[in-house]
Amino acid sequence: MQTESVKYWTLKRILGYVLILILMPVTLMVSWHFGDRKYYLCSLILIVYSIIPFLLSYEKRKPQARELVTIAVMCAIAVASRAAFIMLPHFKPMLGIIMITGMAFGAEAGFLTGALGAFVSNFIFGQGPWTPWQMFAYGIGGLLAGLLARKGIMTEKKRIRTAVIGFLIILCIVGPLLDTCSVFTMVTNFTRASVGAIYMSGLPVNIVHGVATALTLLILCKPMMEKLERIRIKYGMMGEEDEI
Template sequence: MSEKQIEKNKKKIPAHTWISVVVICLMIPVVLLASRYFGNRKYYLCSMVLIILSMVPFFLSFEKRKPEAREIVTLAVMCAIAVASRAAFIMLPHFKPLVGIVIITGMAFGAESGFLTGAVSAFVSNFIFGQGPWTPWQMFAYGIAGFLAGLLTHAGVLKKDKNVPAAIFGGLEVLLVTGPLLDTCSLFLMTNEINKASAAAIYASGLPVNAIHALATFLTVLLLEKPIMEKLNRIKVKYGMMEEDEA
C-alpha cells in the first residue's frame, strides 16, 4: 500500500465515529431536553445517563479489542488534571483551563476519548463548584470540545505539533460552541417563557463570560499542548495505546 493510500485511510472517518456522532449529537441532546421532566434531583439522573452514553462511543472506538487498564488510567489522569486546572483558578471567575486540557486529550487520543474526558471532568469538578441542573449541560458542552478536537485532528485539520492553530481553534470553539451551549442552559433555567427577547438577552450577557473562558482555553492550549502532547505520545509509543484507528 502506498504512502498516499495509508494517509487517506488515516483521514477516513471510521464507522464507530459515525455512531458516536449519532449518540453525542442526537441522543444526548434528547436526554438534556427530557431531563426537565425527570422529577426531583433530575440533574443527578441526567448526569449518570450522560456518563453512560459518553462511555458508549469510547468503548466502540476500540472496535474488536478490549481497552487495557493503562489506557483507562491515562484518561483518568487527564480527567484529574482537567479537574485540578479548574479548581486552581477558583478565585478567577470564568477563567477555567479545563476545556483546554480536554481539547489536548481529544487531539492525543481521539474524539471519543476527548468527549468522555470532558463529560467526566465537568461532573467531577462540580463536586467542588456545586452540582445542579447546569451540570449535564456542562458535561455535554465540555465533551463536545474534546470530540471536535479529536475529529479535526483525525482529519488532519489540527496538527499535534502545531500549538498555535490548536489554540486558536480552542478559543473559537468556546466562543461559538461551548459558550452558546452553556448559555442555552441558562436560557432554560432562568426564563419561564422563551422568546426572541429573552434569548437575545441571555446570549448577549454570556458574551463577556465566554470571551474570558475562550482566553483561558487559548492560553492553556498554547502553553501546554506541546509539553503534554510529548509526554502522551511517549506513553502511546511505549505501550501501543489507542493506535488501531491510526494504523
C-alpha cells in the same frame, strides 16, 4: 473480510455519533421537562452515553487497563486545572486539557474526559441542573479537538493556530451550549428579547473562557502532547485504528 471489518467499524462510529449528537440532547431536554431535581440521574445517564462511544472506538480489541488509567489521569488534571483557578471567575483552563486529551487519544476519549471532568469538578463548584449541560458542552469541545487533530488541523506543531481554533470552539460552540442551559433554567417567558439577552450576557464569559483555553493550548499543548505520544507509543495505546 477487510471490507466487512471496515463497514462494521463504520457502523460502530455512526452509533457513537448518534449517542452523542442525538440521544444526549434528547436526554437533556427530557430531564429539563421533568424538573431540576432530575439532574443527578441525567448526569449518570450521560456518563453511560459517554463511555459507550469510547468503547466502540476500539475496532479489534478491548481497552486495556493502562489506557483507562491514562484517561482517568487526564480527567483528574482537567478537574485540578479548573479548581486551581477557582478565585478567577470564568478563567478555567479545563477545556484546554480536555482538548489536548482529544487530540492525543481520539475524539471519543476527548468527549469522555470532558463529560467526566465536568461531573467530577462540580463536586467542588456545585452540582445543579447545569451539570448535564456542562458535561455535554465540555465533551463536545474534546470531541471536536479530536476530530480536527485527526484531520491535521489542530496539532502541537501549529500552536498558534490550535490556540485560535480552541478559542473559537469555546466562543462559537461550547459557550453557546452552556448559555442554552441558562435559557432553559432561567427564562420562563420565551421571547426573542429574553433569549437574546441571555446569549448576549454570556458573551463576555465565553470570551474569558476562550482566552483561558487558548492560553492553555498555546503553553501546554506541545509539551503535553509529546509526553502523551511517548506513552502511547511505548505501551501501544489507542492506535490509529482505534480512533474516529
